[in-house]
Amino acid sequence: MEVSSKMRVFFVCLFLLFLVTVTAVNPSLNDDVLGLIVFKADIQDPKGKLASWNEDDESACGGSWVGVKCNPRSNRVVEVNLNGFSLSGRIGRGLQRLQFLRRLYLANNNLTGSITPNIATIDNLRVLDLSNNNLSGVVPDDFFWQCGSMRAVSLAGNMFSGNVPSIIGSCSAIASIDLSVNQFSGSVPKEIWTLSGLRSLDLSDNLLEGEVPEGVEALKNLRSINLARNSFSGKIPDGFGSCLLLRSIDFSDNSFSGNIPNGLKELVLCGYFSLGGNAFSGDVPEWIGDMKGLQTLDLSRNRFSGLVPNSLGNLWSLKTLNLSGNGFTGNLPESMANCTNLLALDVSQNSLSGDLPSWIFKSDLVGENKKTGRVKSSLYSLNEVPVQSLQVLDLSHNAFSGEITSAISGLSSLQVLNLSYNSLTGYVPSSIGGLKTCSSLDLSNNKLNGSIPLEIGGAVSLKELILENNFLIGKIPISIGNCSSLTTLILSKNKLSGSIPAAVAKLTNLKTVDISFNNLTGNLPKQLGNLPNLLTFNLSHNNLEGELPAGGFFNTISPSSVSGNPFICGSVVNKKCPVKLPKPIVLNPNFSSPDLDPSSPTPTLGRKRNILSISALIAIGAAAFIVIGVIGITVLNLRVRSTASRSPAALAFSAGDEFSRSPTTDANSGKLVMFSGEPDFSSGAHALLNKDCELGRGGFGAVYQTVLGDGRSVAIKKLTVSSLVKSQEDFEREVKKLGKVRHQNLVELEGYYWTSSLQLLIYEFVSRGSLYKHLHEGSGENFLSWNERFNVILGTAKALSHLHHSNIIHYNIKSTNILIDSYGEPKVGDYGLARLLPMLDRYVLSSKIQSALGYMAPEFACKTVKITEKCDVYGFGVLVLEIVTGKRPVEYMEDDVVVLCDMVRGALDEGRVEECIDERLLGKFPVEEVIPVIKLGLVCTSQVPSNRPEMGEVVTILELIRCPSGSDGQEELLG
CATH class of the missing domain: 3.80.10.10 (Ribonuclease Inhibitor)
Incomplete structure (x- = not known):
């Protein structure tokens, strides 16, 4: 890898040497191409935005070079605009060759490193915007050494530190300076306050300190000044009142003190005026109402006192007024009813008193006082609402009554x-x-x-x-x-x-x-x-x-x-x-009578109610006892004779058979318990385990669909691990625990049925079938888009996270156990069924769940390793890869067996992971989501359990993948 990198650098240098040689012969032809190609060589372009920049072109002005504009007369580059191109790397020396460049925009990228004075030495450069990158270090003095033609410079939103270069005062033609959101410190060079051509100055969100000097009246053309969120102190110079073109003033969140200077009353064009978060004191002057252009006035979090000026009613254009966090007394003046454009009013945390302002809460003309019975008066008509447009009203922390x-x-x-x-x-x-x-x-x-x-x-x-x-x-x-x-x-x-x-x-x-x-x-x-x-x-x-x-x-x-x-x-x-204990619903599969209500505590004969004496009850009881004894002995004899031919459970429930209508003994009775309601099974009981209604079979048993008497469909799982199931008491205790687990992405367990040889679990019915069907069976109507697949992954992760939070391990993660409801939401089924077994022995986990081949974590094969939630994480990771690729966890070829995890991991290492994505999704998925999801699946299938994330972390990562603003956190979590 190191040799390859060195060779690349060698060839780039060789290429640049060739270009230099060519430009020596004809410099006017290739200077722009050379400069831009050298600039491109120093940066990374992950989205390929600069693919059109071709070193073979004789000129950059053919119109095909993205972000490049030229002067049609001279055929030279005059503007480079690469805002928001996601570029990274350092700004090299290539741009220095663009001697006719007038405007350079590199904002909103990921550029790093320090800046050199080379950019500012471009003779014709007028606009330089490097804002919102990750540039750092000290800005050298000579960066502004040759800035005679500079009109606007923005270094905002970076990590620059040190002092603001004093040489910036020599940029006599500069109209806009934006150094906000950095780490500049020290005092502001006095030269800045003498730039007579300056129209906009933004030094906000730094570590600047000191006082603003007198003499600011030199800023005759100033339209906007922002010094907010620094550590400036002292008084505001009166000279700002001479800057008659000022439209925006923000001195908030500093340590300014004293009174509001009287000179500011001349600023009739000012629309935004914020002094919030300082130490100003005294009364707010009445002349504040002369600043007729004000739309925002923020005097919050100071030490102002006295009455709220009546002249505020003159500010007809006012939209936002914030006087909170001061010591104002009295009430709000009625004149403020004239501020009909007011959108936000905050006077909280003062000492205002009296009734709520009538110009806001106008009284009803026909309303009656509940205490006195007198008709209330009103200053306004019923249709007149002076501040009908008000959106925010905060009068809290005062003494209003x-x-x-x-x-x-x-x-x-x-x-x-x-x-x-x-x-x-x-x-x-x-x-x-x-x-x-x-x-x-x-x-x-x-x-x-x-x-x-x-x-x-x-x-x-x-x-x-x-x-x-x-x-x-x-x-x-x-x-x-x-x-x-x-x-x-x-x-x-x-x-x-x-x-x-x-x-x-x-x-x-x-x-x-x-x-x-x-x-x-x-x-x-x-x-x-x-x-x-x-x-x-x-x-x-x-x-x-x-x-x-x-x-x-x-x-x-x-x-x-x-x-x-x-x-x-x-x-x-x-x-x-x-x-x-509510009386359980008892389902007798061998007895049916329309006269009996199964939800009744005791059957009744017809509608007649008999009241018997105590002696009669005793006699009946004795007779019943004798009869029951005789019947019991007879039944036991019959059962012994019939056992060899067929077990009671098999007699009671047989897949494909209807319920018998002949009477049954107690031994053939079953206990049916529903966690909510008492549904009528009379109309659908015959189909409870009908073979024709079988939905599928899994490691724990077969699943059937049936319809309750109220018309509601349910899914019935007949457990086939009966010989390993716990006692009735333990079984019921564990099932009730599972019945309490509720989540929108979990299949709800609605009840159970018990006999010693047959156990049924009753679940909600999920209409659209399993994820396996949608991924591997059929096409067309079962096809899942990327958005639907992502929702399945996220919903499954949330369900597993909820199970783990409830101390339940699933043990059986696979695509056949993920169901899709009518809204496209995933629902995880078969959770926690291993809790119904007396022990988690290797036979159960390998033989009884053998359908989970490919999903099982490697520690299942190790006798000394404790089975934990990380086993579910592994299975989830395999499931993620199955959803993205559309391939089964293990696929058998003619001469080979392909394990999905190994295949995807190998493709990722070789840089061809996109080849693994389900071909049905080609051209219909966002790479910025799919690739991180694949990486997450591989992290979850790590061979070492401790390297796998918790399911709660998985949910967080997936939500970050879906929301690009959290991409940094996503990369950190995925490693």
Whole structure:
């Protein structure tokens, strides 16, 4: 490899020597070609964007060279624009030969290294843009030594450090300087403040310090200045008031102090003015209203005090006003009703007081005060909403009082409403449901009373609803289920009562829930365990009871989140739940009677109900005992005689046979338990194990489809490892554990059937069949696009991650166990069935799951290695390669056996991995996704278990692969 690299360098140098020789003969013909080819040789072009740059061309101006523009008269290159080409490497000396170059754009690439003064020595260069790369080091003084023609320079978004070169002050014609988002330090050279032609100066997001000197009035042409997020100090020079063309001023997040200089009142053209995050103090001057062009005014996080200036009402163009984090007192002036274009108003964290501003919350003309009965007055007509366009309103952390009027619905464009930490009273108005566009509503830490209005469900865009620490009563409204985008629901520290509505379980986007310190009662809806995105759920200090929901977040909920509920039980609170055993549904395969209701505790004869005396019951009981004894002895004799011909289980269930309608003995009875509901099997029981309804066979048994009495299809797995299955008690305990595992990408276990010689598992029916069928059988309708395949991979990874989080190992990962539902979502089946066996011996894992050939991790063959979740990771890796390539894990050729993992790994090493991709996907897949997925599959199939990632990490990697912004993290994880 090293010799090859040296040879490449040798030939490049030889080629460049040839070009130099040619240009010596005719320099005007080849200077541009030579310079660009030398530049190209120094960089990497992973996307082949510069493929059209051909060293055999006599000129770069034929129109075919991408990113190159020429002067049609001189036929010389005047512009090179390679913005966003994903180029990497260093900027070499080649561009120095482009002596007619006027504009050079290399922004938004991955260029590295330091910059040399060679670029700036190009005589005619006017625009230089190197922004948003990874360039670093100190910018040398001589970089700007010959910048007489320079008009604009941008080094923004790199990692430059050291001082800003003072020689930049010699660039007398320069109009724009952007050095933002770097690590420049020290003070700004005073020469910069004398550049009279300067129109735009951006030094934001650096480590600059010191004071801005007097004399800035020399910047007569300045339109925009940004010094934000540095460590500047001192006062703002009054001279900026002489820069009458200024339209944007951002001095935020520094250490400036003093008053706002009076000279700034002359800046009538200024539209953006931000002094936020400094140490300014005193009153805000009334002349602020003379800056008529203001659209954004940010004075937040300073030490301003006094009243909010009445003159703000003169700023008719104002769209954003931020006065938060100061010491303002009084109320907002009524004159601000004139600011009809206002979109965002933030006056939080001040000492404002009085009723909520009437020009925002106008009173109803016909509204009646609940305390006095007097009709409320209003300054505005019913149709007049002064700030109807308002999108963000934050009045939090003040001392506002009074009530929230129903006129709040007039703020029809509102997206964020925060009135928290005030002293508001009264009810939450029902008109709150009219805020259709509102995504965040925070009324917490006030004195609100009454109930949460049912109309809250009308605010369908809500993502955050925070009502904590008030005096709210009543129930949590069922209508909350209409707010499907809700991620945060905080109702703690109120006096809410009743139960938690099951509608909350519909809010699948929920991440944070806090209903603590209320008077809630009843059981938690079991469906809450299906919420996929929950991060916290605090239900402490209520009167809730019963067992916590199973699955998902509730499997690992913190004990502190359930404390203060004396009747909550479960392992989290170390309190055993009372055993409430429902009468199981008993399926008697040899008996059928239309008069009996299988869900009834005891059969009844007709509809008559007899009330018997105690003596009669005793007599009947004695007679029954004698009869049962006689029958029992007779049945035992009959069973002994019939055992040789056929076992009871075989008599009861035989693939292809209908259920017998003759009476059966107790020994032939089976126990059917459904985890939810009591379905009627009467119409479909005869087909429970019908051979014609067989869906397939696997390592643990055959699967049949049947239809319940309610018309619902289910899949029945008949276990064929009966001789190895645990006792009934152990079997039922393990099956119930599996029944509690819930995830959108897992096939749901709905119930089971037990006899000593026959065990059935009842699953939900998944309509579109197995992944194996879609990959290897047929074509056309079964074909999976790349997007569908990626979703299968991601969904399977999430399912396995959930199983591992629940301490369940699958043991049997393969494409026949991945099913596809009607929405194209994958569902993993056959999980955890090895838990039903008394031991994980080698016979079981090799013989009974032999269909998993090619998926089994190498440690299965080692007697001393513990079987762990990493075995599932290996099988998942093989599955990934199977999905991408469309090939089986092991394929038998005429003279060879091809192992998929080895084949793909070899192809990757030889640089031809794209040849392995399923030919049905050719031209229809993104390489930037497929190749990392293949690499991930190979990492998962590492021979060493410790080198395989956890399934949680696999999910993270897949999500990074799908989202290009996380590509760096993806490469790091894949190694």
